[in-house]
Amino acid sequence: MRRLRLIGLALLLAGCSDTKPGLALGTLERDRVALTATVAEVIVALPVAEGTPVTEGTVLVQLDDQQQRAAVDRAKAQVAQAQAKLLRLRNGPRAQDISAARAQVAGRTADLHEAQITYDRNRALLDRKAVSQADVDRYLALRDAAAARRDEAKDRLDELLAGTRPEEIASAQAELEAAQAQSAYEQALLADLTVVATRDGLLDNLPWNLGERVAVGSPLAIVLAGKAPYARVYVPEPYRVKITKGTRLKVHVDGLDRVFEGTVRWISSDPAFTPYYALNASDRARLMYLAQVELPEDAAELPNGVPAQVEMP
Numbered sequence: 349m350r351r352l353r354l355i356g357l358a359l360l361l362a363g364c365s366d367t368k369p370g371l372a373l374g375t376l377e378r379d380r381v382a383l384t385a386t387v388a389e390v391i392v393a394l395p396v397a398e399g400t401p402v403t404e405g406t407v408l409v410q411l412d413d414q415q416q417r418a419a420v421d422r423a424k425a426q427v428a429q430a431q432a433k434l435l436r437l438r439n440g441p442r443a444q445d446i447s448a449a450r451a452q453v454a455g456r457t458a459d460l461h462e463a464q465i466t467y468d469r470n471r472a473l474l475d476r477k478a479v480s481q482a483d484v485d486r487y488l489a490l491r492d493a494a495a496a497r498r499d500e501a502k503d504r505l506d507e508l509l510a511g512t513r514p515e516e517i518a519s520a521q522a523e524l525e526a527a528q529a530q531s532a533y534e535q536a537l538l539a540d541l542t543v544v545a546t547r548d549g550l551l552d553n554l555p556w557n558l559g560e561r562v563a564v565g566s567p568l569a570i571v572l573a574g575k576a577p578y579a580r581v582y583v584p585e586p587y588r589v590k591i592t593k594g595t596r597l598k599v600h601v602d603g604l605d606r607v608f609e610g611t612v613r614w615i616s617s618d619p620a621f622t623p624y625y626a627l628n629a630s631d632r633a634r635l636m637y638l639a640q641v642e643l644p645e646d647a648a649e650l651p652n653g654v655p656a657q658v659e660m661p
Contacts, residue, residue: 370660372639374581375653376601378572381547383408385562386540387416394558402545408569409543409554411562416538423531430524437517441508449505456498463491549573576647578640579610579656582620585635587660591615597641598659601650608643610658615639 393410396402467487473479545551553570556562579599583591591597591612599608619635641658643650 370587372581372583372587372658372660374579374656374658376577376643376650376656377580377640378549378574378577378652379547380552381545381549381571381573382567383543383546383569383571385411385543385564385566385568387411387537388561388564389413389415389541390561391556391558391568394554396551398551398554400551401549402551402571403548404545406545407542408545408551408571409556411541411543413538413541416534416541420531420534420538423527423534427524427527427531430520430527434517434520434524437512437520440512446505446508449501449508453498453501453505456494456501460491460494460498463487463494467491543568545569545571547571547573548575572652575645576643577650577652578613578642579658581639581641581656581658582636583615583639583658584660585619585637588615588635588637590661591639595661597661599641599643600657600659601647602655608647610641610643613640613642 389411391409392412394408395410396406396408402408467484467490470479470484470487474481474484550572551569552572553567555567555570562568593612593614595612597610597612599610601608616638619637639658
């Protein structure tokens with residue numbers, strides 16, 4: 349809508365007989381940088397007032413970060429746990445663990461030897477009818493159980509002596525990397541709760557009040573970026589071929605006698621009205637090309653929205 353009003357103003361002035369020829373009409377503007385909310389949290393601090401000049405990195409809005417700080421601490425703990433697991437696997441078993449496993453094998457072997465002797469004795473007694481077949485079967489089962497425990501202990505010792513498998517180390521490494529990635533993600537979410545200026549400029553608007561819970565995606569702060577404004581004007585078609593990026597032009601601002609020397613920082617390659625190939629020679633003169641003419645830094649105090657005229661070359 350604003351753009352349409354500017355176009356209409358340019359056409360109206362271009363059609364008036366008392367308008368000075370060779371002028372591109374428009375207004376002073378600055379880039380609007382909208383800093384949006386990534387989460388629905390409560391605003392706990394607004395350290396900078398509206399209308400204050402700010403520099404890149406200045407804290408503009410602080411959202412409640414207690415819950416996110418807990419998530420960051422939890423992610424850091426998971427990283428520490430994964431690091432410890434990986435280190436343990438890389439170092440392999442301790443000498444004390446191997447000694448304990450050897451002792452367990454020796455104990456299980458002794459138990460098996462005792463169970464074997466008991467079984468053999470009772471089997472001999474069976475021949476003399478001193479014990480029943482059920483007793484012999486029970487001692488046989490005890491001997492087999494002792495043998496199984498001895499084999500289990502030996503397998504455990506062999507596992508310790510063989511060291512950690514490469515697949516286990518690779519798995520632990522992957523777990524550590526996943527934990528680190530999650531920690532970095534939680535840190536980034538925490539950083540988003542502190543809204544800072546991404547460019548130098550003027551804090552134009554704070555749409556939310558202190559204590560309000562913001563909506564995800566809504567603007568938290570509007571910064572008008574840049575030290576000085578630029579003239580956003582519509583260049584008449586006959587002058588388009590004479591203007592490129594870097595062209596220096598004279599800028600007049602309503603209410604000031606001073607003439608500023610500005611530099612074209614951008615000009616559209618497409619006209620604002622009906623395409624030129626659908627117009628005759630007379631109508632093509634009414635085509636307008638949107639351009640931005642940057643003013644010098646000593647024009648930093650000029651406000652937005654003030655009408656401006658740019659002399660054509």
